[in-house]
Amino acid sequence: MINRIITWCMANRFIVLIFLFAILGAGIWAVRNTPIDAIPDIGVNQQIVFLDWPGRSPKDVEDQAVYPLTTTLLGIPGVEVIRSNSMFGFGMINIIFEDKIDFYWSRTRVLERLNLGLKDLPEGVVPVLGPDATALGQVYWYTIENGYYCPDHPDEVFDTPGNCPKDGQPLIRSQYNLAELRSTQDWFVKFQLTAVKGVSEVASVGGYVKQYQIDVDPNKMLSYKIDMMKLIRAVKRSNIDVGAKVIEEGGMEFVIRGLGFIKGIEDIENIVIGAHSGVPVYVKNIGNVMLGPEFRRGALVRDGQETAGGIVLMRYGENPLEVIEGVKRKIEEITTGLPPGVRLVGYYDRSNLIRRAVNTLQKALIMALIIAVVVILIFMGQIRSSFIISIILPVGILLAFLVMYLLEVPSNIMSLGGLALSIGVMVDAGIVMTENIARHLGMASPREAKSAVVLRAAHEVGAPIFFSMLIIIAAFMTIFTLTGQSGKLFKPLALTTISAMGGAAILSVTVIPVLCVMMLGRRMRPLERNPIAKALQWGYRPMVRFCLNHGFVVLLFFLIFVIISLVPMVGAKIVTGPLSKALPLDRVPGVHKVFKKLEATLPGIKSEFMPPLNEGDLLYMPLLLPGASLTQVKQVLTKQTSTIKEFPEVITVVGKLGRAETATDPAPIGMIESIIILKPEEQWRPGMTKARLIKEIIQKTQIAGVTPIMTQPIRNRIDMLATGIQTPVGIKIFGSGLKEIERLAVEIENVIRGIPGSVNPYAERVGNKPYLEIAIDRKQVARHGINVGDVQSLIMTAIGGMNITTTVEGRERYPVRVRYMRELRDNVEGIERIFVDSPFGYKVPLRQLAKIVRVLGPAKIASENTLLYVRIFVDVDTETTGIIDFVKEADRVIKETVRFPPGYFITWSGQYEYEIESRKRLMTVVPICIVAIFFLLYVKFRSLSSASILIMALPFAFIGGIWLQFLLGYKFSTAVWVGYIALFGVAIEAGVVMIEYLLQKVKSEGSNRPLKEIIVDAALLRVRPIVMTTATTILALMAVMFSTGTGSEVMKPIAVPTVGGILTATLTNLLLVPVLFYWVNKRGYSDTRNEADRLLEKTTGSSSSDERGAPE
Template sequence: GQTRPRRELIIESCKEVGPSLFSSLLVIAVSFLPIFALQAEEGKLFHPLAYTKTFAMIAAALVSITAVPPLIALFLKKGKIRSEAENPVNRVLQRSYRPLLVKAIRNSKTVLAALAVAVILTGYLFTRLGSEFMPSLWEGSLLYMPITNPGISVTAVTDLLNRQAATLKAIPEVEDVFGKAGKYDSPTDPAPLSMMEFTVQLKPREKWRKGITEDSLIEELDRAVDIPGLNRAWTKPVRGRIDMLTTGIRTPVGIKVLGKDLKVIENLGQQIETALKGVRGTKSVYAERIGSGYYLTFEPNRPVLARYGLTVGDAQRMVETAIGGVSISPTVEGRERYTINVRYPRELRDNVEKLERVLVSAPTGAKVPMGELGTFKTRLGPPMILDEGGSLAGYIYIDLRGRDVGGYVDEAKKVVAEQVKFPPGYFARWTGQYEYLERVRDRLKIVLPLTLVLIFFILYLSIRSTSKTLLIMVSVPLSLIGGIFLMWVLKYNTSVAVWAGAIALIGVAVETCAIMVIFLDQAWKDLAKNHPHPTEENFVQATLEGAQKSLRPVLMAVAMNIFGLIPIMVAVGIGADVMKRISSPMFGGLVSLTILTLFVVPILYKMREQRVLSKPGNGKFYA
């Protein structure tokens, strides 16, 4: 045929692929809008990823329509442009692809039926996946938090700390153990004395016994410290601190019982504790005994006090001095400052009988024992009063094993609703990681559909065809077939990390499918130009020609992403748990996306175009 100027060919080629390429890159950038909508902890974790990807795609989109065309004209001035047929790899791929595509087109109903079966099967597998806020991140250490009933003495707690620490350290995988009971000298740590914490530093994994996993190690550690009356929970140091600071709950799932009477709240908490013990996945459940703290009170005998010329304040000050002590002065030791506190020695105040023998000086000079001036009594009361939203609160801690957070809470809610009756003015609020999960779900329900609508609008402006835009958009849910299947094989739960990977797949799916549609469009334009009255065979050949021309760019786009994800899929160590959840829906989705783009899209495109072009009065051609 007639030789056309190189510059004219370059301009025509850029006009052909430029708009679609620009819109595809823009779609990838827009697809990350749901990530930008995330808040709090999940937002801080994934916003850097979204910013990096978005700015890179925006820059690539601008470069593709500004710098690339003149660079092509500059560097392709001389020399021969080799055809795809001269590439040995491409020749092998083309020879393998064409007969498979021919069979797929000839048996299009079978292919679409197989696709429908795959969609149904994937939907079933998706319902079998659990849900959680974030996957458990390996930190190299564990946080063991036992809790006992209020009223335990300092001596008993100290003995329990030493015994538990020694037991934990006897496990070969444990490097060191540090335990503490009660609160630090900080207002952000309002832990009672009955709440203990052990930071268990583990040895590197290569020094573990053969066959030991993280879950089996936790089970072994938990059995070793199993003591009646001690409720145990296991988490990670960083994860546990974040949960406690944000929700006040130290376990993955918790319940806050809110109301106006502490006794009723405690009773409801114990009912919920009993009900949840039978729910599958419950490792331990403990409702705080918010009214079971022990108090020693002194009830003054006013007539006796008056007889000795003493006041109630005189007697109470002596109780305060003897038991709690009085700060008399600070002392400075170098750069450190300490308070000097004076009180009775322990051997003179460690039981009620000895306190009754404490002497009080009367104005008359007489020394009167405290037992004569009043009565010491023990009573129960709240060791700590919690409130939230203007209501008193009681916490229930739930530790899980072998169950996802979302599925567990859904079942537990039904059990609580059936077995526990809340009086008017009292209610339960589920919290912990489940609270984060609900927050993410509610936000994605709004932002994700809006993002898909925006992507549809961008594609429509580029393609100017509703049906073709819908064809490309179909790739978004269908590309998740492989991702969901891979997650099911790896036994991953859905989480924010998984949704981040699925959202990243949206842009890649749209871009890859758009490449195929561009080449099919060009092939069918040539068909309309060269065959005014096409036959069925002409339709098939046009589809084959367009699909074969798109084979190399489609495989390059997909392979580039797959090769980039392989190091993440085989990674180990700290951080790999989260990164694998991000990459697994993309990795599996790219595999199914390749099959979808190379076989299903050409079939659907042919069916659509053949139906449109074969209508009488279409104005194009009619066979």
């Protein structure tokens, strides 16, 4: 089939060229229109439901709202797990769907169930579906701050004081308070940025929401005989506009409006509540009216100064770079609409990370291209031949971009990394094809047509090179079986690699022969005259002869090398352990110490889920005890941000306590999230590293009772919304009683502390939140004719405060709140003196109707599929132990030392969960990859012996990767195993061409010459293309191995085993494959010609009677 394709292309060269230019044009268009991001979206497929119930305790939120709604949502198709968090005043339900479920389909199913669940919720609780954004949706964070401006030119705002550049006047600083800055954010900036294409939501954070506050004096209310409900009704009825249709006058129609909206404090003060002794009673007679801050559960601090700001959330599936650029353009547009001196300052901008990551991979890609072209030119020694081979690179890359665009795969470090990793392999097919054509042209008769020579040479190698590329593609296809975060991370890499390889394979049998006919001369200089080719053959001839003459020794050497390679992989215990058991070596002086030192020096290669991506910025997350107040947490945050800002490596630090007003932020008051924006590393102090900087920051900001966690912004968002665990390892303790769960959590925390490798284990103290509970005595309230609901309403309004109406001030809306004066409700004694109206006409103090007690209760309640749980966060010293090994040991110790009551159990979570899932999948994927390669080899050669010879390259390729991985200190990870999967396909490639050529050579010469001589001659003709393809692949991968910058830490582990394995695989193909081929074919050598004929007929469709396929 391949030969027929080659023949058709040679006969239709013009169509082939049109096809080539069409790919170029479409590929360039795709490059310009493919979305760009830093990393693939590896977050879970989830929807978030948010419930707002102000003033309610976590227990009320859980029992009355979250739990009933969770049970309703459990039946949605495709749901994997439902997690919920009930906190003070709100609840969040995270519904995790299977990855195959469409994002917007899942939203419609959730909305359907929310409608069903409304009947089970308390009055006033309305669940809201969160924004259509993912864990990576927070692309731009900004603050709104006071700046300096010129009164005569207020449109321009400056960061520092000075003089106006236009007229020289001194600049003045704007003096807007936090409430005014927040109002600008809420009623102007937020809506303008939400209108930007691709923005799902803009969440406000920090500052104060302006509120009209009516603080009433119950004593004055008593003297004027005014109750709370009467006050509320009066205020509500005094804040209303009405319409009365129209009247006609003088032929004109006038719209009638009754204006009654509250416009300020004076309007509220003059609202009439009732009358006393014939005199109107105004609101100002019974209390004070003022503007103040609404109750808040979050704050924002920048470099030690409190401020307000916002978070831009990108809509699912949008292009982050375009969204961020659109937001920045909109900010420039609306600057003139801001109050004089107010400015918007971005501090976390995902586009910086995107550009750094893409630039890293672009540099590696360009460097790999240059290296590949230079290597080709050196080995070929002919400019036109080198150009023909090199044309595969840009066309193959553009073809991959076209596939990315059509399949909606963004351009990121993984997809670009796939291209960078495949550069060297892409040209292999072109090298073999062009080299064979050039060699045939150099030896062809002058009378033979050039097209006939090219066609014959292309037929000779077309099928094997296409098939060898097919094997590489088949190896990468197994990556698509990965699931979870591993699958989302590496599938783009596999897709671009397969697209580039497939394009290279197609181009090598379609475009390359056509270009050779058009560009190569009729009489080519024989490639054998190339000094590099001569040197290779001169050095290779004695080596292959030696191997053929001493085959057993060569095979034994390779096998011993494989066995020895198990030591760096598994560790020295694989040798010292059996020796210590078999022999009494402990009695021999010094041997025991030598063994221990050897085991310490060679502990084996450890494992991890993934090498962490260096995002360039840090996220510092100290956790305070749940009893901490907002004021206390803000003091800690202010002190820490001021301290961190003093580090010379830090540009700015912005800390958030509590949550932003978005369903994607579940943070409680006691959680601080400080984004630390760092300078480029070249501007750091000499000798400063990221690990050292993190250590110094934690040391200088450490506060007693505060647990520090240092992570990165994107990593944190993914972990928080996926598993809720911010550390590498987490433990979830499930059960039915929250107190018992917390007791077990603290006990397990203490156990974990004693396990080697654990760092700062911390169990959530969810039950230590101080509560002030008012237990109503039903008998007492009944005696006074009072309803329990009336007492509860008074508690909510008088103590907690109630928003009773909303002012309409142009485009802005502000709540009006009524509450007792602070001095009458900020202590137990004041609360006990609150009077409750009796229908019998007198008032009863609350202390007679209820008992007020101080207790400890939950600060939050978390559940998973309705089961309560508490988390333990555990950091692991991965330099001394692997995460999986640590979990195995910790799990054993916990089960031995901790007694669990019936119905209580633990599960392990965090990155450990991903690593276990990835390891299980890889244990299936890697064998599938090997079996698939062997099957394809058998289909190609129809011979178990030939397939077995080639599959022998895999173990030797594997050990080469192991040694380089060990020497460079890389741990086993999903990225490393993907590198091995790539290696298995590449390792077979050169062997396929070698075996094919050996068969052809034996077929053409039969038993006329000794078999060893035939093998030597055939191997000599293949040594240059094999070494050439190896050199291009390895040197191109070196561009990735030595790359620096964002993203390189993910790509290097893939390149390392590939480079090391290709080296040993090449030695196997050059030295061991000829030996094995000789052993298989030496018996009955007189029949070898017939065997070769039979194999060639099956693989190429030719026979010994068809001499066109024989080499010159």
